[in-house]
Amino acid sequence: MTMRKPLVAANWKMNGSDALARELTAALATVNLVNVDVLVCPPATLLHTLASTEQCLLGAQNLSQYTSGAYTGELSASLLTEAGVRFVLVGHSERRTLFAESDLVLAEKMQQAIAHGLTPVYCIGENLQQRQQEKTGQVLAKQLAAVYASHPEFIAKSVIAYEPVWAIGTGEAATPEQAQQAHAEVRQQLAQYDSKAAATVRILYGGSVNSKNATELFGQPDIDGGLVGGASLNAEEFLHICQSAKG
Numbered sequence: 001m002t003m004r005k006p007l008v009a010a011n012w013k014m015n016g017s018d019a020l021a022r023e024l025t026a027a028l029a030t031v032n033l034v035n036v037d038v039l040v041c042p043p044a045t046l047l048h049t050l051a052s053t054e055q056c057l058l059g060a061q062n063l064s065q066y067t068s069g070a071y072t073g074e075l076s077a078s079l080l081t082e083a084g085v086r087f088v089l090v091g092h093s094e095r096r097t098l099f100a101e102s103d104l105v106l107a108e109k110m111q112q113a114i115a116h117g118l119t120p121v122y123c124i125g126e127n128l129q130q131r132q133q134e135k136t137g138q139v140l141a142k143q144l145a146a147v148y149a150s151h152p153e154f155i156a157k158s159v160i161a162y163e164p165v166w167a168i169g170t171g172e173a174a175t176p177e178q179a180q181q182a183h184a185e186v187r188q189q190l191a192q193y194d195s196k197a198a199a200t201v202r203i204l205y206g207g208s209v210n211s212k213n214a215t216e217l218f219g220q221p222d223i224d225g226g227l228v229g230g231a232s233l234n235a236e237e238f239l240h241i242c243q244s245a246k247g
C-alpha cells in the first residue's frame with residue numbers, strides 16, 4: 001500500500017489581494033493540518049506576503065522556459081526560488097489555450113523547474129469535445145508523453161494535476177467516478193515510464209472543487225488532493241476543503 005500525503009493547492013489565478021493572503025494565513029493558523037500539505041499559488045506580486053509563513057507551502061503560477069536574460073516580463077526558476085517559491089504550476093489549461101503554450105515549451109519549463117529544485121505541478125486534461133469523442137485517455141497520454149517520455153526521472157519530482165477543461169470554473173465538477181477513472185489512467189500511463197514513481201506521485205484533481213464535493217473526490221483511491229481555483233479565494237471555504245483531505 002503506497003502512502004501518499006494529500007496536497008491541497010490554491011490557484012488564485014489573477015485574483016486575490018494582500019488582505020486575502022493575510023486572511024488565509026490567519027485562518028490556516030487556527031487549525032492543525034498535520035496530515036495534509038497546503039500549497040498557495042498567488043499572483044507573483046503577492047508571493048512576498050506569503051513567503052515567510054509556516055502555514056502553507058508557496059507556489060508560483062508560471063515560470064519562464066529560459067534561464068535568464070532579455071525576456072521582459074518573465075520570471076525565471078531561480079528568481080522564483082529566491083523569492084521563497086518551492087512549487088510551480090506548469091501547463092495550466094489557461095496557459096495552454098490563452099497563451100498558446102505548446103507541449104515543447106512546457107517540456108522546457110518542466111526542465112527549468114526541476115533543474116532549480118522547484119516541484120512542478122504539471123497540469124493536464126481534456127476539453128469537452130475531446131471527452132465527448134472519447135479521446136480523454138489519448139489526450140492525457142500525449143500530454144504526459146510530452147514531458148515524461150524523454151525524462152522518466154521527472155515523475156518522482158513532480159505533482160500531477162488532472163483538470164478536465166470543461167470542469168474548470170463552471171461549477172460542474174467531474175463526478176468522483178469520472179475523476180477516479182482519469183486518475184487511474186494517468187497513473188497507468190506514468191507506470192510505462194517508471195512504475196515505482198507512478199505509484200508514489202501525487203495526482204490532484206482540479207475543476208470546480210468546493211467544500212461540498214471535496215470529501216468524496218478526495219476519498220477516491222487515486223485522488224491525492226486538489227487544485228482549487230474559485231473556492232480558494234474564500235479563506236473559510238478553502239480551509240474546509242483542506243480539512244476534507246486529512247484522510
Ligand SMILES: O=C[C@H](O)COP(=O)(O)O
Binds near residue numbers: 163167206208209230
Ligand atoms: O487551477 C485551478 C483550476 O483551474 C480550477 O479552477 P476552479 O476551481 O475555479 O474550477
